[in-house]
Amino acid sequence: MVVESENPKSSTSTAAPTQEDQSNPNPSPNADDDDIEEGEIVGGDDSSKIPTAVTQQPHPLEHSWTFWFDNPSGKSKQATWGSSMRSIYTFATVEEFWSLYNNTHHPSKLAVGADFYCFKHKIEPKWEDPVCSNGGKWTVIFSKGKSDTCWLYTLLALIGEQFEHGDEICGAVVNVRGRQEKVSLWTKNAANEAAQVSIGEQWKKLLDYNETIGFIFHEDAKHDKAPKNRYTV
Ligand code: MGP
16 A cells, blocks of 8 residues: 555644643743843744744645556556556645655655556546547656655656646656666657657756656557657757
8 A cells, every 4th residue: 555644634734732732832941031131032922923824824736636556466467557556645735745745655665566656637647548648758767766856856846837838747657667667757749849858858957867868659659569769858
């Protein structure tokens, strides 16, 4: 099971204060000190004026995103590719993202064969999805256990709308395999070379990745087990 908590608590907790908090709402060491010097700020009571509603407001993302997971044990038995793939959680705020991120296994901890996806809500991570069907993917390859940082930076770039051609983005996937981990960025219109090249170049910069990366059309992958790169950056 990839998610350790199905209902993760928001990082901006709205929980009532504990008894300990209530018995000591202002635990300032100087609060009862009579020897207050001129100019010294005794700010204890002012803390009650901090607008807690502002600090607890969740930060909405431009898009909602869904995490998907494909179970490797189910995969080996399945007749149809993707039949064991399932959506795990949809999130729409920064706080929900971090809560989920902190409660899911990162690529280095996933079982060999696992596929973990983060796609825009309502786009299924499949060639068959109408939004993906004319698309393609950029892929970066890492040795085993080395893709965690790339995966996080990629997720942050997606949800933070870092790409100039953000409308072109469908989502990202990390494939955990025996000897390597592959992180791919799926896009919508593979034929739009300028947009794909821009995304590939921006992604490499964001990752500080210096090797050449390739872009594959899904249409090619449907017909060829080893499709050729159509673009490289
Ligand atoms: P892959 O997972 O994209 O390639 O496709 P990879 O990662 O090089 O291969 P792996 O063995 O390391 O997983 C592998 C195979 O899965 C393809 O040749 C297809 O048979 C199937 N497949 C992959 N995807 C993404 C799809 C898809 O979206 N739809 C369908 N129908 N099959 C897919």
